[in-house]
Amino acid sequence: MKLITTDIKNKVLDSMVRILDKNRTELLEANKRDLELFNKNDQALYERLIVDDKKIEEMIAAVQKVRSQEDPVGRDISGEELPNGLKVTNKTAPFGTIMIIYESRPDVTIEAAVLAFKANNKILLKGGKEALHSNTVLVDFWHRALKENNLSTDYIQLLNLNREETRAFLKNPNQKLDLIVPRGGERLIAFVKEHASCAVLVSGRGNNFLYVDEQADWEMSLQVILNAKTAKISACNALDKILIHTNIEDFSRKMMDLAHVLKENGVSLLVDEGAQKVLKDEALIPETSVWKEEFLALKCCIGTVEKTEDAIETINEHSGGHSATIMTQNKETALRFMEQVDCAAVYQNASTRFTDGGQMGVGAELAIxxxxxxxxGPLGLKQLVTNKYYVFGEGQIRE
Incomplete structure (x- = not known):
């Protein structure tokens, strides 16, 4: 793919900021049509679909943030002159064509496209049917920005395909495809991995755990749990499972305290046998597979462990590999937990809700x-490139 200069890329992004800001009403009206057609039974999906003025401001900020970042293409990674005189430089290079498949969220149409474009990739956007009107308007905005700067609209394409058409495209794409990112639940990820004929980068599944160690600050733990569980149930960084060390001081009172706080905030509970000894009125976790579920709802599991190693083992067996938190004042215990838990982001005394490109200093993200x-972890601008070796010689041949 032809490389575009940084100056031209940034001019396109300047155009997009202006077009987004100027045409808010057009976008809001399109989103209103999507919302009117949506079945509100799926609250998490509905929340992701909403576009309002605040969301538009966030879209504009995402474009501006990427515009301000250094162009990731053509950067030296390493360089060496070999004994035979060859000069070898490893540089960053675009992937080529990236396809992202996602549900509901129109803001992904902005973030995915701005990141892919600034990294000199073409992007194919396969949004969900529930956001069709919103996504159509947003991609039209992108096309206006590209045309203003004499670039092809092929750089950013919206794919309106049903399930069968998507399956056929994944198996036999009608254009070069280098990477697919499914951003959604387990069924979407499994569908893409089954049918794709190119590399797939898995993203989006949460099922995040929080472990309360015996040396935890209890009030801090309640605050963090409440934020991680209830702040945004539709987010992949939301909390689903809580593990409590049985040796924590005043165990029974604190278990009842935790249950009360969660239920007071609308969270339904499932508990293991150890927790049910105290929380006698709560339903028992019906089967082991529930520990692997991502809820995306005001629902939570509470379990008990007798040592930190048990918590680590449980998390590594059941979590989605996204985020996990330990609540403890013991730095050694925290470090052991963070080193051994197999997740993209591990925390001490903080909410899993921070696993987000903007919150972690990456800026806009394609996915987690x-x-x-x-x-x-967060796929930001610097992560949307691959590498290429440049080898300079003067007639060297390999003996």
Missing amino acids: STDKLHHR
Whole structure:
């Protein structure tokens, strides 16, 4: 793919900021049509679909943030002159064409496109049917910005495909495809991995855990749990599972305190056998598979462990590999937990809600990767490039 200069890329982003700001009413009206057609039974999906003035401001800020960041393409990673005289430089390079498949969230249409474009990639946006009107308007905005700067609209494309058409495209794409990012639940991820004919970078599944150690600050723990569980149930960084050390001081009172606080905020509870000894009125977790579920709802599991190693083992067996928190005042215990828990982000005494590109200093994000190749965690601008070796010689041949 032809490389675009940083100056031209930034001019496109300047155009997009102006177009977004000037045409708010057009976008809000399109989003209103999407909301009117949506079945509100899925509260998490409905929350993700909403566009208001605040959301538009966030979209504009995301474009401006990426505009201000250094161009990630063509940066030297390493360089060496070999004994045979060859000069070898490893540089960053665009992926090529990235496809992202996502549900509901129109803001992804902005963040994914701005990141891919600034990293000199083409992006194919396969949004959900529930956001069709919003996404159509947003991609039209992108096309206006590209045309203003004499660039092809092929850089940013919206794919309106049903399930069968998507399956056929994944198996046999009608254009070059280098990377697919499914941003959604387990069924979407499984569907893409089953049918894709190119690399897939898994993203979006949460099922995050928080472990309260015996040396935790209890009031702090309640505050963090409440934020992680209730602040935004539709987010992949929301909390689903809580593990409590049985040796924590005043265990029974604190268990009842935790249950009361969660239920007072509308959270339904499932508990393991250890927790049910205290929380006698709460339903028992019906089967082990529930520990692996991402709820995206005001629902939470409370379990008990007798040592930190048990918490680590439980998290590594059941979590989605996204985020996990330990609440403890013991730095050694915290470090052991953080080193051994196999998640993209591990925390001491903080909410899992911070696993987000903007919150972690990355800026806008394409997704939160739970894969280990090629990157783990928020996929920001610097992560949307691959590498290429430049080898300069003077007629060297290999003997």
